Amino acid sequence: MSKIDQFMSGRLRERKDKLSIRNLSTNILPVDFCSNDYLGFARSGELKHLINTNLASMPDYLNGAGGSRLLSGNTKFTEETEQFIAGFHLAESGLIFNSGYDANVGLLSSVPQRGDTIITDELIHASIIDGCRLSHATRFKFHHNDINDLEDKLKLSKGNIFVVVESVYSMDGDMAPLIAISNICERYQANLIVDEAHATGVFGANGRGLINQLKLTDRVFARIITFGKALGVHGAIVLGSKNLRHYLINFARSFIYTTAAPIHNVAAVRSAYQYLNKIDHQLIHQKIALFRNTLKEQNINAIDSESTIQGILFSSNEAAKLAAAHLQSKGFDVRAILSPTVALGKERLRICLHTFNTDEEIISLVNHLQELN
Template identity: 80%
Template sequence: MSKIEQFLKDKLQDRKNNLSIRNLSVNNFPFDFCSNDYLGFARSAELKKLIDDHITTILHYLNGAGGSRLLSGNTAYTEETEQLIADFHLAENGLIFNSGYDANVGLLSSVPQRGDTIITDELIHASIIDGCRLSHATRYKFDHNNINDLEDKLKLAKGNIFVVVESVYSMDGDIAPLIEISNLCEQYQANLIVDEAHATGIFGNNGQGLIHQLNLTEKVFARIVTFGKAMGVHGAIVLGSKSLRHYLINFARSFIYTTASPIHNIVAIRSAYVFLDKSDHQHIHQKIDLFRKELKKQSITALDSKSAIQGILFSSNEATKLAATILQSKGFDVRAILSPTVAVGKERLRICLHTFNTDDEIISLVKNLKELN
């Protein structure tokens, strides 16, 4: 066996030994409490028909883009869609990326420079961490949602300063204190970047996000909005000024050096926004309220969350995996989130609520959670 093959096997064995090995699965369980399809758009027959009907109105469209947007992959339709989305979120401009990962890596690796400072929440998404690593800027982390610790880090910052947070955190489901963070950024002349991946479609008028709900649209340097969660399709957009858009076109490597999304994907994104405009924006919050009420009734402790992401902590990878296996055996698609994805001792069941989960399914899930104790 070659040295590199032995290395691979040894690293995988380490993961098996601490019960953190990852495997792909094609298992489907009857009751979805796992996916990020909060509003049911990904499974919506009505949205699918809207996409299918819309694509027929575009003549001579290609199956693939044929190249990057700087070569053959750009269309007027894509640029119109970017502006429509920017207008919806009350932003000046926007640039579509192929995924949320590409958007965060592209933005964070290209805008901050050597001598600048990036300050991120300690629980920030891996895509943002990777973007920061590709930047030559100095990076600090502050304790999760801790305003005092953020200010301590701001006092150390030099050059152009970037504070990067999520509005709703993907693993804990809790909400950043965005008004306080924005005020600090203003005080220290820092540029606020907010990933709205898990707030889009859930918070704000018509699902415009938490930045919109809190009237902070003029206070942020950039927002990242992804389409693969509540919007039910795929891709992402960086929202900001016209100058930021043009800068990213010139310097964001994850935009420049990749084949553009096919027109069908752009149609899907645009159709999802049309569909969002006529959706019931209180329905998901009714499901969240029911789940929290049932947890309280059953005296179950959960992470504090007003979002569609709910977390039940366990003491180890082994205990969390066992809990998930028991729930799955009863038809509930609930997945274990293990270390190193989360910190040791913070392993949890990550439960996602959806508009299509019936009240009976939610009540039954909570009763089964109680039986795990």
């Protein structure tokens, strides 16, 4: 075995010993409490029909972009879609990236410079962490949703200051205190960046997100909207000023040096936004309320969350995996989230609620959770 193979095998063995090894699986269980398809868009026949209708209006579209947006991969339809999405979210402008990961890495690796400061919540998404690492800026993190600790870090900051949070956190499902964060950012002349991945489609008028719901659209420097959660398709957009869009076109490496998304992907995104106007936006909140109320009736402790993401904590990887296996044996697709993805001792079941989950399925899931106590 070569030296590099020994290294890789050793790292994998460490993961196996800690019961935290990751493996791909094609096993799909009958009742989905796992995916980020909160509104059922990914499985929607009506959305599929709308996508096909939009594509039919462009019969000469290419199978692939053929190059980056700066070469052969740009189209009028893509730019119109960007402006359509920006208008929907009440933003001045937007730039589409191939994924949420690309959007966060591109934004955070290019805008903050040496001598600037980035401050992130300690539970921020890995893509944001990686983007910050690629920046030459000084980096701090503050205790989760702790305004006092954020202010302590702001007092140490120099240069252009960027505060980065998620509106809804992907593992705990709780919300950032965005109004308080916005107020303190203005006091210290810091630029607020908000990842709305898990709020888009769920909160705000017609699913515009928490920034819109809280009327903070004019108080943020940038928003990251991803299309692969509630919108059920793929990609992301960075929303902000026209100046920011032009800057990212020139300096965001994850935008510049990658082949553009094919036009049928852009059409899917455009269609998903059109479909948002056709759904009952209260239904997902009714499902969340039913789950929370049933938990309370059964005296089951869960992370406090008003979002589609609900967490049941366990004390170890082994305990979380055993709990997931029990629910999976009953047909529920519920996954354990293990350390190091989450902090040691905060392993959990991450339960995602959807509009297509029946009331009976939700109540049955909670009943089986009760069996774990």
